[in-house]
Structures are given as C-alpha cells and as structure tokens.
Amino acid sequence: MHSWEEQMKAELLHIEKKAQRRRLHSIDFLNNSSIIMNGRKLLNLASNNYLGLAGDDRLIEASIRAAREYGAGSTASRLIVGNYSLYEHVETELARWKGTEAALIFNSGYTANVGIISTLVGRNDLVFSDKWNHASIIDGIILSRAEMKRYQHNDLDHLETLLKKAPLHKRKLIVTDTVFSMDGDIAPLKGLVELKEKYGAILMVDEAHSSGVYGERGEGLIHDLRLQEQVDVQMGTFSKALGSFGAYVTGKQWLIDYFVNKMRSFIFTTALPPAVLGSILAAIHIVQQETARRKQLHEYSQYFRKKLSDLGFNIGTSVTQIVPVLIGSNELTVQFSERLQERGIAAVAIRPPTVPEGTARIRFSLMATLTKDELDWAINEIATIGQEMGIIS
Structure with a gap:
C-alpha cells in the first residue's frame, strides 16, 4: 500500500472516531413535504426548498x-x-x-x-x-x-x-x-x-x-x-x-x-x-x-421556533425558517438524527468542521408546503426523542 493511501485511510478513521464521518444517502422525491430515504418515507425537515417550488409543475x-x-x-x-x-x-x-x-x-x-x-x-x-x-x-x-x-x-x-x-x-x-x-x-x-x-x-x-x-x-x-x-x-x-x-x-x-x-x-x-x-x-x-407562500413560511417558522424553545430546546439566535437545535456532542447529535429518521423525520446532524467544535446541532428547515398537522406531529416526535435522550426534561 502506498504511503499516501495509508495516510488518507488513517485520516478517514480519525474522522470516524470523532463521529464526523459523512455518507451519501439515496433520496427519492415523493411530494412537497416528504421524501423516501433508504426505503423509508420521511417528513422533509432538512430541505432548502423553502417555498416548495422544486416540485412545482x-x-x-x-x-x-x-x-x-x-x-x-x-x-x-x-x-x-x-x-x-x-x-x-x-x-x-x-x-x-x-x-x-x-x-x-x-x-x-x-x-x-x-x-x-x-x-x-x-x-x-x-x-x-x-x-x-x-x-x-x-x-x-x-x-x-x-x-x-x-x-x-x-x-x-x-x-x-x-x-x-x-x-x-x-x-x-x-x-x-x-x-x-x-x-x-x-x-x-x-x-x-x-x-x-x-x-x-x-x-x-x-x-x-x-x-x-x-x-x-x-x-x-x-x-x-x-x-x-x-x-x-x-x-x-x-x-x-x-x-x-x-x-x-x-x-x-x-x-x-x-x-x-x-x-x-x-x-x-x-x-x-x-x-x-x-x-x-x-x-x-x-x-x-405568490406572496401567500412567504406568509405561510414565516408563520410556520415563528410557530416552530416558539414550540421548540418552550419545550426547552436550545435554538440559539434563530429568527428565520432555519431552526437549529444545539446539542454539542457529535455522538448525541448523530443519535438524535438517527432517532428522528426512525420516527419518520428527515433532519440532518450538522457537525464540525461545518460548525465550531462543541456546537453540533440538528438543523431543521421549514417549507411553506407543509401542513399544520405535519408540523404539530413533527414537534411532538422531536419532543419525545428529546426527552428520551435527556436533551430536554
């Protein structure tokens, strides 16, 4: 094995040990609020498709x-x-x-x-x-x-x-x-x-x-x-x-x-x-x-931020449709993301070097095309997982 190959493999192993290794997941578009990932239907709270236009006819x-x-x-x-x-x-x-x-x-x-x-x-x-x-x-x-x-x-x-x-x-x-x-x-x-x-x-x-x-x-x-x-x-x-x-x-x-x-x-x-x-x-x-899309997005964002904050989650300084839940530990953040997927929610673990050390988080991003029922269901699931993992009381 060449020395450069050994060095790169060692670097990958180091990334793995820090719970920072990233992998690609196969995604299929289902509709403006859901995706199929690894064969499972998930409510999409990870997309930048804020107005739901990516699937617009x-x-x-x-x-x-x-x-x-x-x-x-x-x-x-x-x-x-x-x-x-x-x-x-x-x-x-x-x-x-x-x-x-x-x-x-x-x-x-x-x-x-x-x-x-x-x-x-x-x-x-x-x-x-x-x-x-x-x-x-x-x-x-x-x-x-x-x-x-x-x-x-x-x-x-x-x-x-x-x-x-x-x-x-x-x-x-x-x-x-x-x-x-x-x-x-x-x-x-x-x-x-x-x-x-x-x-x-x-x-x-x-x-x-x-x-x-x-x-x-x-x-x-x-x-x-x-x-x-x-x-x-x-x-x-x-x-x-x-x-x-x-x-x-x-x-x-x-x-x-x-x-x-x-x-x-x-x-x-x-x-x-x-x-x-x-x-x-x-x-x-x-x-x-279509100004109604923006209005809906802002209303959902304000509602989602308030609900998570009231539950005890640390959402930092968010005032927009991007709502992080700060956890800190890389390992806990990955576990939280995996638990969300098991419950039917797509939300990605964001870890260093994307964010500073010790500030790993789940990044939720909202879309105007979600329904209120979907949003409430997601909030309840997020709260349940947060309590089970000891992130909130």
Whole structure:
C-alpha cells in the first residue's frame, strides 16, 4: 500500500472516531413535504426548498419547454456559443425583479462566491468577513490572496475596530451572509451599510437563504430593509427558495461587465443547461406573484421556533425558517438524527468542521408546503426523542 493511501485511510478513521464521518444517502422525491430515504418515507425537515417550488409543475414544464427549444446542454461557455438568448431574457427579468441595472447568472452559489470575491480583491487588499460566513465565501477570500480579517459574528464594534486599523490606500471588502445557514439568524445590514460608507469599503451580501423569503416580492432581506441602493454587490441563489439551480449577482452595469471580463469561474466554465434557465425564469415570476407562500413560511417558522424553545430546546439566535437545535456532542447529535429518521423525520446532524467544535446541532428547515398537522406531529416526535435522550426534561 502506498504511503499516501495509508495516510488518507488513517485520516478517514480519525474522522470516524470523532463521529464526523459523512455518507451519501439515496433520496427519492415523493411530494412537497416528504421524501423516501433508504426505503423509508420521511417528513422533509432538512430541505432548502423553502417555498416548495422544486416540485412545482410550472417549473417542471418550463424546463421541458426550454430543453425542447434549445437542447439538453449549452455545449460551451457563455463567451463561446453558450450564451443562448434565453440567458439574456432570464437576466433581464432577474435585474428587473431585483431593481438593479444588470444581472449575471452563475452555475452555483459556490462558483459565484469564489469568483466574485477573487475578482473584486487581490493580493494587496483586505477582506472583512463575518466569522460564521459560508465556506464558499472563505474559499473565495483564500483564492483572492487578499488578507482576511474575520470579525466576531454580527459584531459591528469588532468590525469597526478592524476597519479603523486598515491602511487607507488598501481596497476594503466587507462580506456577509444575510441569513446564516447553520444558525438561522440574520446580519445587521443597516449597521454594515453605515460602516462601509464611513470607511470607504465595498459591501457584498450573500442572499442565498433570503432570496424568495423576504421582501415585498421576494427580492430578499436587502430589499425588505430598503437597502438595495446602498449594497454594492448582491449575490444569491436559485437553488433554495426558488426551487431550481444556479446563482446570480446583481449590480451596476459596469460591475457586471467587469465580472464578464475578469471572473475566472464565469469565463472558464460551461453555461447552464437551457432546462435550468427555463425553471429559473418560471420561479422568478412565481415568487413575485405568490406572496401567500412567504406568509405561510414565516408563520410556520415563528410557530416552530416558539414550540421548540418552550419545550426547552436550545435554538440559539434563530429568527428565520432555519431552526437549529444545539446539542454539542457529535455522538448525541448523530443519535438524535438517527432517532428522528426512525420516527419518520428527515433532519440532518450538522457537525464540525461545518460548525465550531462543541456546537453540533440538528438543523431543521421549514417549507411553506407543509401542513399544520405535519408540523404539530413533527414537534411532538422531536419532543419525545428529546426527552428520551435527556436533551430536554
């Protein structure tokens, strides 16, 4: 056996001993509230399909129509022959929805964040990143070779202390999630806008978990707080509340042109398949029109958070549709997840390195398409397991 093979197998064993090993599970879609996993029907409380659009017939039909008209694949990057007219139509609708001059679509949230950050800043610049930002943001900073300054989570005072020390001649980028994916809390966007203006920084906001969920027409938390004119770079995804795939950035026309000419993760990748663009377009229209879905999601989220908190579960600082139950121990968290599956609930154990050591948790995420009866049943099952395991009394 080669030494590199022995080293990697030893590393896997070490991960196993820490109860951090991850495995893929076969999933089949059943309906907008349930899945089949390992042959068992489970109520789906683990999905980012917040508005229940992933299984919507209108998105499916739009995908089929686009594939029939444009083909199964885009066949090249957008700067070669992959920039179908459908792309331009979707980006025009996206910019209109977000109220910006222009928009650009990417293949995923990961490639978007890596590309945006590494294009905005370089070796001689500074990036101020919330300590709980998504891994794709961290990887984008590393790839950019800029100096990373991590400020304590949502701590504006700490951020300002770091900004004060920054050399005036250096380009400064502040980047944050809006809704934090593992904790369900939100960034202090108004305070971040004030600091970026005070210190002449660029402000980039990742709306992955708030697009479709907040705003009068689902534009996101930035619009909900009426800060769209003050946030320089708005990034988000279509793969969560919009039920499709891909990501976007919106902003000034010159900025989008700059990305087209400079961003490696955009230039050197094959364009999205037409079927995906068709579903994105349908989702953008539906999200703007069907406000009842957002209202239902917010009502369910508030109800679920209160019930779990009243039962004695530690849900941290969640104020959104993402509701963690903090347990701490990796082993107990895995056991809790397994017990939930045995009772018919899909909810995933989140462990380090995704979250800090000692903060392992079950991450519940809600959908507008659940029924009240399903939610009440799930709460009762969660409570029973919590009591049996001694997590709550």
